[in-house]
Amino acid sequence: MSAPPGPAGNDTGPAATPLENATPLEKKAVGPARETLHYAVRNPKLLIGFTVVALLLAVGLFGPPLLETTDPNAYGGPQAAPPDSTYWMGTTTFGQDVYAQFVHGLRATFLVGAVGGAIAAVVAMLVGFFAGYRGGVLDELLTMVTNVVLVIPALAVLLIINAYLGVRSVPVQGVFIGLTSWPWAARAIRAQTFTLRTREFVDLARLSGNGTWRIVFREIAPNMSSYLFMMFILLFGGSVLIASSLDFIGLGPTGGVSLGLMLQSAQQWSALQLGMWWWFVPPGAGITAIVGALYVANVGLDEVFNPKLRES
Amino acid sequence: MRRYFARKLLVYALTFVVAVTVNWMIPRFMPGDPVASMVSRARVSQPEAAEAMHAYYNNLFGFDEPVWQQYLHFWGSLLTGDFGISVWVFPTPVSDVLLDALPYTLGLMVPAVLLSWIVGNWAGALAARRKVLDNTVLPAGYLLTAMPYMWIAVILAWALGSKAGWFPISGGYSLDIQPSWTLDFVADLAHHWVLPFLSLFLVALGGWAIGMRNMIIYELESDYSSYLSALGAPQRLIRRYAFRNAVLPQVTGLALQLGVLVAGALVTEIVFAYPGLGSLILAAIQNQDFFLLQGAFLFIVIGVLIANFVIDVVYVLVDPRTRTGMAGGQS
Numbered sequence: 040m041s042a043p044p045g046p047a048g049n050d051t052g053p054a055a056t057p058l059e060n061a062t063p064l065e066k067k068a069v070g071p072a073r074e075t076l077h078y079a080v081r082n083p084k085l086l087i088g089f090t091v092v093a094l095l096l097a098v099g100l101f102g103p104p105l106l107e108t109t110d111p112n113a114y115g116g117p118q119a120a121p122p123d124s125t126y127w128m129g130t131t132t133f134g135q136d137v138y139a140q141f142v143h144g145l146r147a148t149f150l151v152g153a154v155g156g157a158i159a160a161v162v163a164m165l166v167g168f169f170a171g172y173r174g175g176v177l178d179e180l181l182t183m184v185t186n187v188v189l190v191i192p193a194l195a196v197l198l199i200i201n202a203y204l205g206v207r208s209v210p211v212q213g214v215f216i217g218l219t220s221w222p223w224a225a226r227a228i229r230a231q232t233f234t235l236r237t238r239e240f241v242d243l244a245r246l247s248g249n250g251t252w253r254i255v256f257r258e259i260a261p262n263m264s265s266y267l268f269m270m271f272i273l274l275f276g277g278s279v280l281i282a283s284s285l286d287f288i289g290l291g292p293t294g295g296v297s298l299g300l301m302l303q304s305a306q307q308w309s310a311l312q313l314g315m316w317w318w319f320v321p322p323g324a325g326i327t328a329i330v331g332a333l334y335v336a337n338v339g340l341d342e343v344f345n346p347k348l349r350e351s
Numbered sequence: 352m353r354r355y356f357a358r359k360l361l362v363y364a365l366t367f368v369v370a371v372t373v374n375w376m377i378p379r380f381m382p383g384d385p386v387a388s389m390v391s392r393a394r395v396s397q398p399e400a401a402e403a404m405h406a407y408y409n410n411l412f413g414f415d416e417p418v419w420q421q422y423l424h425f426w427g428s429l430l431t432g433d434f435g436i437s438v439w440v441f442p443t444p445v446s447d448v449l450l451d452a453l454p455y456t457l458g459l460m461v462p463a464v465l466l467s468w469i470v471g472n473w474a475g476a477l478a479a480r481r482k483v484l485d486n487t488v489l490p491a492g493y494l495l496t497a498m499p500y501m502w503i504a505v506i507l508a509w510a511l512g513s514k515a516g517w518f519p520i521s522g523g524y525s526l527d528i529q530p531s532w533t534l535d536f537v538a539d540l541a542h543h544w545v546l547p548f549l550s551l552f553l554v555a556l557g558g559w560a561i562g563m564r565n566m567i568i569y570e571l572e573s574d575y576s577s578y579l580s581a582l583g584a585p586q587r588l589i590r591r592y593a594f595r596n597a598v599l600p601q602v603t604g605l606a607l608q609l610g611v612l613v614a615g616a617l618v619t620e621i622v623f624a625y626p627g628l629g630s631l632i633l634a635a636i637q638n639q640d641f642f643l644l645q646g647a648f649l650f651i652v653i654g655v656l657i658a659n660f661v662i663d664v665v666y667v668l669v670d671p672r673t674r675t676g677m678a679g680g681q682s
Contacts, residue, residue, distance in 0.1 A: 183362060190366045190659055192610030194617065195651045196373060199644055202636050203381040223607055276497070283499045284618050289636055302501060306622060311509055311520065319509075323502030331497030338493075 078343045085343060088336025095329055099145030111136070111143040111296045122317050129317035132308050140296050141321050147297035148279055148329060151213040155278025158217025159224060160271045166221070167228025168255045172236050182229070185222045193219035194284060201290035209292045212285065216278045224270050231266060235259050265344040272337050276330040283326050298322040352667060359663050363656050370652040374645050375425045379418070434649070435642035439634055445646035448631065453650070455523050456627035458544065460616045463551035468605055470552075471559025476594055478560065479567035488560055495557030500615040504550035504622035511546060518546045523626040547623045551615055555608075562604060566597035599670050606662040609655050 079085055103111075116130040123129075128137035170181035196219055201207060235241060236259070244258045260267070285291055286299025287306070301322035305311070310318040386408045390401050416424065428435075434445035478488035495503075512520035524530065524539050570576060570593035579589045620629030628647055635643035 183365065186362045187366045187369050189607065190362065190610070190652075190655060191370050191373075192613045192651055192655055194610070194614035195648045198632065198636070199374065199377050199648050200381070202639075202641070202644055203377055280497075280499055281614070284501070284614055287499075287501045287618050288621065288633060299499075302499075302505070306501070306505065311505060311513060314513065316509060319502075319505050323499060323505065326502065327494065327498045329497075331493050334493050334497055 075343060079340075082339040082343055084335050085339025088332045088334075088339055091328055091332035092336065095145055095325065095332075096149055098142060099149055102142030103139075103146065106136075106139050106142065111139040113139075121315075128321050129315070131304070131318055132310070132313070132315070137301075137317055137321060140301050141298070141325060143296040144298040144301055144322060145325060147209045147292065147295065148282070148299075148326065150209050151216065151282040151297070152275040152279040152329075154210055154213025155216035155220065155282065156271055156275035158214060159221040159274040159278070160267070162218065163221040163224035163228055163270070163274075164260070164267065166225040168232055168259065169251075170225070171229040171232025172251065172255055172259065174236075178229075181225075185225050185229075188219070189222035189226070194281065197281070197285055198288070198290065201285060207291070207293050209295065209297065212282055212292060213278065216281050216285075217274075220274060220277055220281065224274060227270065228263070228267075231263055232259055235262060265340070269337050269340050269344075272333050272340070276333040279326060279330055298325050355667070356663070359660070363660060366656060367652065370649065371426065371429060372422075374648055375422055378641060378645075379421070429649070434646035437640055437643045439638040439640040439643055445642050448643060449628065449646055449650050452627050452631045455625060456616060456620065456629065459547055459551065459620070459625065459627060460612065463548055463555065463616070464605070464609075464612055467552045467555035468559055468601070471556045472563045472598060472601055474556070475560040475563025475565075476567055476597075478564045479571070480590070485564070488564065492557035492561040492564075495553055496561065498554055499618075500550065500554050501618040501622050503554055504547065504619045507546050507550050507553075508622065511549075519543050520546065521624040543623075543625075547619050547625050550619050550622075551612070554615060555612060558608070559601065559604075562601060563597060566600060567593050570594075570596050599666075602662060602666050602669060606659050606666075609658050609662075613651055613655060 112135055114134045116126055116134045116136055118130065118132060118134045120126055120130045120134075126136055126138065128141060130136055131140075166181050166185060170178045170185070193216075197215055200215055201212075204211070232255075241254060241258050244254045249257070282291075282297070283299035283302070286297050287303045289303060291297055291300045291303065299322070302319055305315070305319040305322075310316075386405060390404050390408065432446055434449070437443050437445050437448050440448055474488055475492075478485045508520040511517050519525070519542060523543055524536065525543075528536050528539055530536060567590075571589070576589050576593060579592070580586070616627070617629035617632060619625070620627045621633050624630060628650065632644065632647050634640070635647065
């Protein structure tokens, strides 16, 4: 059975499709870790992608302590000033430093991606592994649940949940995003587990009297580790995009900064009509750079893990 | 095939039940008291008035009944098309408010979804053929899919609207024209439609192009392709088979992407103040109009379910295997 195709657009990422096709189980042949590393450091896509992400992460981590002000929303500077040497990304209509907001916003973006991606990956793994390995009624049930959640648009659920929540924080946002964005990944893992469960080493483990948990996490999961890692990257990118949409609608974290909130306030205070491009270009470019770099790195990873792709 | 559709319909029915239940549960089980917050927002100074309002809202929500009865009532009113009354545009029923906005959203979504899918698959298939094209389509595709919908909308509005002045950047039609089926109005409508459409189209396009490109490359590397070329089959024939096989997962992908595309349409509408469901949802959130918000949620779910069903039917038409009832049932 071949893996069901993943969504191939914004949000879950175009690379969902190569992920489906990679069938790392068949061709993985990663062999010793050193060999993987050998190809990894020579893959330009992987290097460029991870470098961009690492740079932005470094800016997010080390940028805020280097700033003079601790409050990115402080009304300190001149009003509506274009970028110059003091205000690298200009200031907002209210004299807020766009660069300070950007640097703080990067933190929120990485945090929401990590929390959302991790939770979605854990749920997807639990559902996918057990549906694929146990089969039967449990599989039917879990597949049904997966399909139901898959059809309900995540943003619509998040909209109403967020609207009712009074105080919102970035981690809470990440949790909700994670809990709604796992289904496509669960489907993909289930399909991969399906092909693994009839292998000899799994049979052997079962004959040795190992329990389901042990077989799933000792025998099956390690054989899909590269696949799972790539999936996490896509879920990370997806969470970042969903969070930015929520922020933009006005359901972002209350009291704080994020790239999505910056876009929202730029929109709200008509930066567009006023021609203040420095207000809305950086946050969107930041999101695009992070998500795009993750996708490109993912393609690179696919090539590293999959020897068949390597030669071409 | 009957089994395939029976399964699909079961999933759709269940999805609808779950969606309605979620919709019903959230105001009741979320932290905070929605009724109290609505009353306090109205800034009623007299305590009696506040009391009356509290009672009114409680009655409207049905909070004064036992929980199981509330749930049944919710279903009952829903099935008769009663979504409640909008708080924001007060005495108008939610269903009327939503139906007014629906044509705009559909007019934006349907062409954007279909055209991006068609053009994206075409571009991806072309890219798989030539190295030069591949090197341009692929990076452009990744850039486009990584862009948040509202950002590309803002950038387009800025470049083509504000700077170049080619297209209006807000509204569904000019304010000085009355909506009517005259040529002037339709032209004006189309003029306002271009930018929101373009932003939705572009973001979705990248994903489809990349997906198709990868699919074709995998198909061309597969055993049947090697076998065909070993037999001396012309390259064009092999490509045609590869395309046919590669397009099937893209059909499934379309179904999976619908929810995301809905989200894209909503934020895009907000950027352009386009009078569709997205702008309504924004207004509903800002005015804490929970009836409108919940109505919009159910509208979206129903829309996605219908669209998914259509895609399922199309899938049966293009994939002969589902017709024999062998495959497709599982997923």
